[in-house]
Amino acid sequence: MAFEGLADRLQNTIKKITGKGKVSEQDVKEMTREVRLALLEADVNFKVVKDLIKRIKERAIGQEVLESLTPGQQVIKVVKEELAELMGGEQSKIAVANKPPTVIMMVGLQGAGKTTTTGKLANLLRKKHNRNPMLVAADVYRPAAINQLETLGSQLDLPVFSLGTEANPVDIANQAIEKAKEEHHDYVIIDTAGRLHIDENLMGELQEIKQSVNPDEVFLVVDSMTGQDAVNVAESFDEQLDVTGVVLTKLDGDTRGGAALSIRAVTGKPIKFAGMGEKLDQLEAFHPERMASRILGMGDVLSLIEKAETQVDEKKAKEMEEKIKSMSFTFEDFLEQMDQVKNMGPLDELINMMPGANKMKGMKNLQVDDKQLSHVEAIIQSMTQQERVEPSVINASRKKRIAKGSGTSVSQVNRLLKQFEEMKKMMKQMTSPKKGKKRGMNFPFM
The missing domain is CATH 1.10.260.30 (Signal recognition particle, SRP54 subunit, M-domain)
Structure with a gap:
């Protein structure tokens, strides 16, 4: 499960306070100290933790909690609400174009799972929302990128637009949108080039594509297993491209979860989707409240x-x-x-x-x-x-x-x-x- 270590620590911490008939200010302080340690161990950004603990303390020591009939339960409610708020509060949906197709530009570093996520997103849109997406191979530098996307398209029975490795990525994106209009595709998902690290050439090209096609969404694909580095990557991409949302990959892995809890708070950009496994149907819409429930061991019946x-x-x-x-x-x-x-x-x-x-x-x-x-x-x-x-x-x-x-x-x-x-x-x-x-x-x- 995502956030496994963090979930265990938090669940053990809040268990001590749940059954208490009366909760003192000292109880709340001890609990928030444990919560703080658990979050820091999970690689959550220090400033984010500090602000979160401050909010939890203020609410948990307030009259509505300490004087309620079930103070322990109220404290847990506060922790859950603040965790959910930290991750965005409510689900952030895809912005839809007034006139089809809706254009989504996928960006991110090499190795984050961008190309696979592009296929997963198209699959999700078709299966769950009955859409008719087209995939666009605009990564002309990584030799296997176009082949990989075409293979995914074949597996999912979805069209892939490609002009090979010699074409200009801006031309590829523009021609793909024209083709999508002709063939009545309502979504165009552009798989752009990645690098092992951020450089001027990469950002310059991505900015050109963005200015040319004016996408409805710019999704940054981030590997959640990279911890605080994921937050730094998100900040850099957002500065240059003004991303509209984040897609977290490998959230099912042995990850401490700090990236997911920090990215929204640091960048202000919503987490839109989360990759929960390697299969092509294992991409989920990200629901902050449901994720907070899962972290605190309350289950997630809706999902x-x-x-x-x-x-x-x-x-x-x-x-x-x-x-x-x-x-x-x-x-x-x-x-x-x-x-x-x-x-x-x-x-x-x-x-x-x-x-x-x-x-x-x-x-x-x-x-x-x-x-x-x-x-x-x-x-x-x-x-x-x-x-x-x-x-x-x-x-x-x-x-x-x-x-x-x-x-x-x-x-x-x-x-x-x-x-x-x-x-x-x-x-x-x-x-x-x-x-x-x-x-x-x-x-x-x-």
Whole structure:
């Protein structure tokens, strides 16, 4: 999870104050001291930390908190609100052109993940917002950049405009926009050149492109694993190009998270998107409030639901609910559900989005072993069609055959059969009417 070290420290710190019936000024001071240390360790800018702690203290020591019925809870609310405000307060959406196409210029240093992020953003716009984007290969210096973007375009079935490595990047951008108008593309995303470090030539070229095409957005792609350097890079690019938003990459990695918490406060520019993995569908709109909730272990139900909605066919979900109610849910259905869950992202990341999951026994720092999931799939795939639909026919000799075919043991096959029956009963209970109210199954997984 993003901000893992920071999240652990903050959650342990605020846990001490949550259950208190009364909170003294001294309690607040001790908590804010711990919060300050946690943020500094996470590589958050010193001035940013100082200002944040000052605001938290002022609010937490105020009358509304110390004299409230649940002072501990109120302090946590204050910390969450101030963390969210630090990261921008509310989601910042893409500015849309009055007349299509909306032009987005992607800038950043080499190695930050700019070209991949360009493809991810186009994919997100098409899948989630039903847009028709065009990608533009305007990085004529890095030999593999054009090929990389064309490969991404092929994988995503999206058009890529390119004039090769000999053309002028300004001409490429202008001709691409004309082509997009002809072909009725509503978004043009320009992948510009990067460098290993900021230099005059790079900035001069980017300024020329910006002046020529007048983009609706200039997105700076920043590697969140570079810590304070990311903030320095953001300041430099913003000075020269007046960027309109930041896209953080590798936010799923072993990052201390300081860049994300500092960039908005230092540059005043919103974080628009965050890369949460290497797959082409692992780019998310950045929601400061949801991220603050995740950091403080409060979960992120809205993002979880959104992930589910992108992967679940409503008609199929209804059919699945009927099968569960009638106890006709089979191993075939189970395989289908597993695929949908896997498409939503790593299971441990999904669990972290559930409120209170960090407090549940065995859930804290849960590492889901992909091998175990592969074993389950292999066992089901080694069953005959009849066995998948009617597991009751699986006798001892069939179990041996399934175990041999899946490279597992008979005890593993027995365990899966037992768990499957228990799960069916549990799912049946969850969809049964209770006290006159009907409770529907809304998630595509068990």
